[in-house]
Amino acid sequence: MNNQLLAPDGVTSLREEVARQNMVFRGAGAGFGGQLMDWNPQLQSVDAALLPVLPRAQARADDVIRNNGIAANAIQLHQDHIIGSEYRLSYKPNWHLLGIKPDSGFVRDVEAVFRDIAEDPNCYIDAERKRTFTMMMRESVAMHASSGDVMAKPEMFNDVHSPFSTCIRLVSPKCVTNPNHKMSTEYLKGGIELNRRGQEIAIHIEQGGHQFGVGRKWRRVNKRLANGRIGFIHVFEPTEAGQTRGVNKFLSSLEQLKMLDTLQNTTLQQAIVAAMYAASIESELGTEEAMEFLAGTSRGGSNIAPLDKMLAGYGDYYAKPENNIKLGGVKVPHLLPNDKFNIRTPGNMGAGFADLEKSILRYVAAGTGLDYAQLSKNYSQMSYSTIRASMNDSHRYFMGGRKIIANPFANQIFELLFEEMLIRKYVTLPKGARYSFQQRRHAWTRCDWIGSGRMAIDGLKEVKEAVLLIESGLSTYEEEAAKLGKDYQELFAQQVREVDERKKSGLPPPSYMKTEQFSPAEQGQTDG
Template sequence: MTERLADLTRVPLVSRRKRGAMRDAGFNGSAPYVAADTGIDTLSGFLPSNRAADAEILPGRDRITARARDLGRNNGWAAGAISKEVDGVIGANFRPLLKPDWRALGLSSDWAQEFKEQVEARWRLHADDPRRYCDTTRSQTMPQLFGSAYRTYLIEGEALGLVNWRAARPFKTTLRLVDPDLLSNPYDAADEQSLRGGVEVTRDGVARAYHFRQGHQDSAWANVADAMTWKRIGREGANGRPQVIHFFDKARDGQTRGVSRLAPIIERLKMEDHYSRVELQAAVINAILAAFIKSPMGPEAMDEMFGDGDASAFLNYQEGRSEYYSGKGGVKLGGARIQTLYPNDEIGMVSTARPAAQFADFEAAVLRNIASGLGISYEQLASDWSKTNYSSARAAMIEIWRGWTARRVAFSQGFCQPYFMAWLEEQVLDGHIRLPGNAPDFHMYWPAYARAKWIGPGKGFVDPVKEAQAAAMRVALGLSTLEEEAAELTGTDYADNMEQIGREITAMPDGMLHPAQESFAKLLGPAAGGPAQVSED
């Protein structure tokens, strides 16, 4: 019995050769972490190096940018995803909702409300002017400028702008968007410790100045002298006024330039584009060539005809077939033509199994990967809601909106807010907006005066009734405010809404109630959640 137990518990010996095979298969790695083992077949060729952030990005950045631009121009999925994100994050009327920190300033809330209304009115005059004075090039309004900047950030990885001063305009502060290609080291010099990718940095890693090429080196009309001339512009002026606005996602310490958001999915986008193009070409060819006629002229028949070196037999045969198919073949029966074939010819049909059976599944799998890389759902990227119910659509919207909200906050704080602060400085110093006598120094408390929340498009509704009821419950429980709900769901300013509703109530004829009034909901009875009967006053 003891010997039997020993046999059952004995560990079998493994030869050295077999041990090596097991190690290669990943059962017994040579490193504490399998992820660091170089002896495993699946990871043996996967040996990336650790480099500094700029050493990873800058050498290949131009090629990544060129490929991302090409996909944005020519790939429908990429172009659609870019447009959807720009429309969802920035939209048509991206604007600040001023929230001055009156507590930090030691002023009253009444002053804050008056200051807010005055600044926002002045901003609307500046941003929405159809003469487009806010743009240095006078081609876009301010929301359009922000949309273009965000599109550039999405495709190229960064947005660049210059805060200019044009004394002849109604508002002297203007914004000029700059092509990131123009930001480069003078004379295309190699990167160094204090100058990388055209950005001049201090010992602390602070971007101190930017070097801009005065003309694009690859434009047909560019002056050679301009293309080889650089201008150095400091990040800020003497009093801290922004001069260059540079926004990008900083993933690592020491990073000075951004990389395209499309970089992780460029390969898959290109592969999907190529595969779908091949499938489309095959389908077109099948549609054009539906059938064909097979001739019996095989190798044996050809040898027999040309065996004596006389080609006349073959030529006579082809001539006879040509005459037959030119209209002599076939008979009529009751006025209907019955087509017959030349002797020994056969009809062949082209298979029309296009697109391939696996094409739809493959494309859906690739698009899911692309959508995940872009931070949106497959349904939104492909505009395919056929397999989506309310719960899944709601969950997808929440996830997408969380990501878009984070990007909106980051972009507004990194690109829009610096320009807004420069514009507000002009308004205060020129006397268009007056501060009270006991107000603290403007430049000392610049961020408190210019504090704002930027409003873009609303989240929208999957089920309008459920969304409105949920918003009312959040406000009732103190989890949100009417201002927050108006901005999130519809992208509007609650104060403007209430002001307009007040005017509408005043304009209502006698005896007619406005829908916003509580008594109107009661009159609707159970349909609006009110009592079935309402007593008259």
């Protein structure tokens, strides 16, 4: 008798199967028992996998964002946590490279001029005159999350009401396509024209017709003009070499989002049907009677349909006082022969729905880089520690999005406006610099941006943490104020003004000015 253990195929010995699997990476093998035998995906680059289905992917993402509350909340979270209510410039020229000492007056002038045009309610910074700079940044973050790309075209036109000619026109990534929708080639992919090094040199924008099917035209826009000025802004986060278009945040979980909609709608319909009917009466019919009802004819030649006759008979019978059916009155009715009285209850119709919904939402949250509690708006059964851990994790993700997507887009807009500031003499470069603006554009326009602050779970604990970090030399007022979405320079300036006003009004100084010379321990040592 052979007691040898066999592999799942029933033929190969278990020992041989394990030895064979250990000879290769198991993920690339057939799997234990051949479970992975039919899993043979094609080896493709991101462009090869994405570009052929890009229009469909964008259309599906747009549809789910418009019609799914979870997807809409994911976009809103990106806007609120990466940008916030105002995206503020923190100008930091590379003084060391430029070979001059820091000039705080020059920095304040640049920030003041930029903020004036950026947040002007007349929206002069926007070519369509619809958006302030902050609104433009919020839309760009939403654009990146929903389509994978941020695109904009700088323009210049004179407006007697605007102090600047430079303005920005946001471009929908759906409009950037190959001319006449030709197949992608080595030097033209997804509307992006490349040189032999793989660098973007021009963008092809489809105008007036990509949506309505009328008069299609394409405009070719150079990525950078001959004088070095930016001609088109395209920001995305590539995941491999040679990639030309970005992947939107929803593609990895788009199927689950759509199925979640179907699941919720089906469950809701079942609940509505169950609530509409509290009870029903079932009746048995013979074959001939059933066929008569289906055909709608009567053997006696009567013009009255059999179904009408039956319903009339039911009505006459149950209309009698002695046969009156009461569901809430606990009366037991006397039914017609072969009739059954059924009480309709929801039962366990929704059993498991909540757990399945949570599982899908966690999957979607992981795919979009968000925290489950934030995405679902469900903070139940969470302690301070778990909320703080999840918020810190999502804050790290949002800060990455700010650094990789929002800041590069904002930096290029600032570079365009800074150049016009110099031309119009709004500001003058400090003397003695080693390089001119044209020679070192980035050195003169290097900056950081202050957006939404980190969410405070326990304000008192986090303020104490910030104070200890500053006092121990592990952080600065600039860093801690930025976590709150504030500019430390404006904060200090406002404190000085408040102290002066309190002195003039005869009020004591603010509590943060009342510092003791010695701590209690030091006082004890001095007294001793």
